[in-house]
Amino acid sequence: MERAGVPSAPIRTVYAHYFPIWRLSLDNKPLHEDFWALNEQSFDNTFSRDAQKYKHNGGFFRDRPITPPPYESAFWQQRNLAIDILRARRIGIDGFIVGLGDARGTPLARVPLMLCDVASHIAPGFRVVAQPDLASLGSKASPAEVVGLLSDISNCPAAERTPDGQLVVAPFAPQLKPIPYWNEILDEAAKKGLKIALVPDVLAPQRFLKEFAPLSHGLTYWDITDPDSVLGEPGTSVRRLLKGLTSNWLLPVKAQDVRPKDSIYWETRNSAMLRATWSVAIAEGAPSVHIITWNDLSENSEIEPTARTQFLFYDLTAFFSMWFHSGHVPQINQDAIYFSHRSQIIDRSANYPSQKTMELLGRTPLHNEVEMLAMLTGGATLRISMGNRSYDKVGKPGLNVFSVPATHGTPVFQILRNRVVIETVQSNWEITQRPPREDPVYVGGSNMRRMR
Numbered sequence: 001m002e003r004a005g006v007p008s009a010p011i012r013t014v015y016a017h018y019f020p021i022w023r024l025s026l027d028n029k030p031l032h033e034d035f036w037a038l039n040e041q042s043f044d045n046t047f048s049r050d051a052q053k054y055k056h057n058g059g060f061f062r063d064r065p066i067t068p069p070p071y072e073s074a075f076w077q078q079r080n081l082a083i084d085i086l087r088a089r090r091i092g093i094d095g096f097i098v099g100l101g102d103a104r105g106t107p108l109a110r111v112p113l114m115l116c117d118v119a120s121h122i123a124p125g126f127r128v129v130a131q132p133d134l135a136s137l138g139s140k141a142s143p144a145e146v147v148g149l150l151s152d153i154s155n156c157p158a159a160e161r162t163p164d165g166q167l168v169v170a171p172f173a174p175q176l177k178p179i180p181y182w183n184e185i186l187d188e189a190a191k192k193g194l195k196i197a198l199v200p201d202v203l204a205p206q207r208f209l210k211e212f213a214p215l216s217h218g219l220t221y222w223d224i225t226d227p228d229s230v231l232g233e234p235g236t237s238v239r240r241l242l243k244g245l246t247s248n249w250l251l252p253v254k255a256q257d258v259r260p261k262d263s264i265y266w267e268t269r270n271s272a273m274l275r276a277t278w279s280v281a282i283a284e285g286a287p288s289v290h291i292i293t294w295n296d297l298s299e300n301s302e303i304e305p306t307a308r309t310q311f312l313f314y315d316l317t318a319f320f321s322m323w324f325h326s327g328h329v330p331q332i333n334q335d336a337i338y339f340s341h342r343s344q345i346i347d348r349s350a351n352y353p354s355q356k357t358m359e360l361l362g363r364t365p366l367h368n369e370v371e372m373l374a375m376l377t378g379g380a381t382l383r384i385s386m387g388n389r390s391y392d393k394v395g396k397p398g399l400n401v402f403s404v405p406a407t408h409g410t411p412v413f414q415i416l417r418n419r420v421v422i423e424t425v426q427s428n429w430e431i432t433q434r435p436p437r438e439d440p441v442y443v444g445g446s447n448m449r450r451m452r
Contacts, residue, residue, distance in 0.1 A: 016291035018096035020111035024080040036064035058437030092321030095127030101136030116156035127160040166197035218248030226362030253277040258300040266362040270371035278320035312444030338373040340444040344435040381416040
């Protein structure tokens with residue numbers, strides 16, 4: 001997006017969607033008894049008003065964030081928000097697109113304001129883009145309410161603005177309201193002295209991008225969510241449409257998408273979805289990208305460090321973000337292994353007692369593979385071992401992708417040079433024959449950070 005002080009051309013900017021409800025800590029309790037500990041593995045989903053609501057989905061969550069210990073201060077929430085901001089900035093993320101999903105004055109509505117305030121104090125230059133979430137606001141999304149939410153965040157120094165001072169607003173699912181509704185918001189805000197640059201984040205982009213273009217400063221979209229769709233149709237035609245409608249376009253970047261709460265998932269082929277969306281953004285010269293998401297653990301799309309993906313998507317985002325910002329492939333100065341696989345072999349005919357089978361969506365067919373990503377300083381042999389079998393591949397300097405069929409057992413990953421093992425890491429997870437619930441989420445890890 002265009003920034004103040006850079007009038008000649010937009011810079012390449014990386015944003016990540018921040019979901020206020022799923023923060024690092026919701027209660028500041030010891031890690032073994034906090035909200036995440038109670039709910040990550042819970043089949044009954046104890047946080048729900050109806051404790052049995054998600055039992056037939058195998059629970060609501062499949063993962064949890066890497067949360068710091070409790071903080072003995074009234075400012076524990078600000079401290080955790082600061083950790084998120086600094087973690088994001090460290091890997092080249094320029095700002096958060098933060099969801100506004102509840103009415104003014106509620107505890108959840110105060111989180112985006114708190115996040116923006118913390119950013120303005122600890123991370124100069126880190127921007128916060130307001131995103132009224134029409135799917136979450138529902139009946140609370142009156143024009144007056146939305147303008148009030150935007151007025152509140154407009155007072156924050158870190159709020160994203162255009163060079164001429166307009167507040168950048170990126171509503172999620174704006175098509176849930178008609179165009180006159182958005183014109184009313186723009187008019188009401190202007191009466192209060194608040195000029196808005198609208199960047200709609202639409203669902204069903206083939207249908208709604210053109211409809212929102214006339215009143216928009218920029219455009220983006222959310223819902224193309226598997227690698228075959230990104231690299232083929234509908235991804236190609238949507239990007240062509242997007243670029244034809246605006247010079248200020250944001251391409252979505254995504255790691256994976258598994259929604260136990262809805263019993264649906266998309267096949268992302270280990271890290272292929274993340275690599276495909278980043279590669280398209282780089283190759284097509286996108287002015288900005290919109291990472292979906294930083295922390296939506298309810299849909300397992302997060303790139304933040306978590307217990308099960310560890311730093312896999314976080315570190316890969318650092319690599320591709322550097323490439324995106326600079327226009328050059330980052331130099332690799334240290335041999336490194338990253339890996340991903342599932343903790344079970346997904347069988348679409350499998351039956352889990354008292355659990356609803358999850359539906360595979362999208363164009364990418366089901367894969368059950370173990371993937372090794374090797375960042376190499378020079379030529380080497382890549383090796384994946386499971387049980388009594390090993391697979392080798394010749395690796396070249398740079399980023400290498402090596403995938404083999406998943407089998408039961410615990411994968412081991414190695415880099416060999418001159419027949420000598422120079423790097424090795426064993427997965428933290430066994431691919432088990434008897435999983436207690438269906439779990440299409442990819443787990444991950446690296447030799448760079450050993451976690452248990």
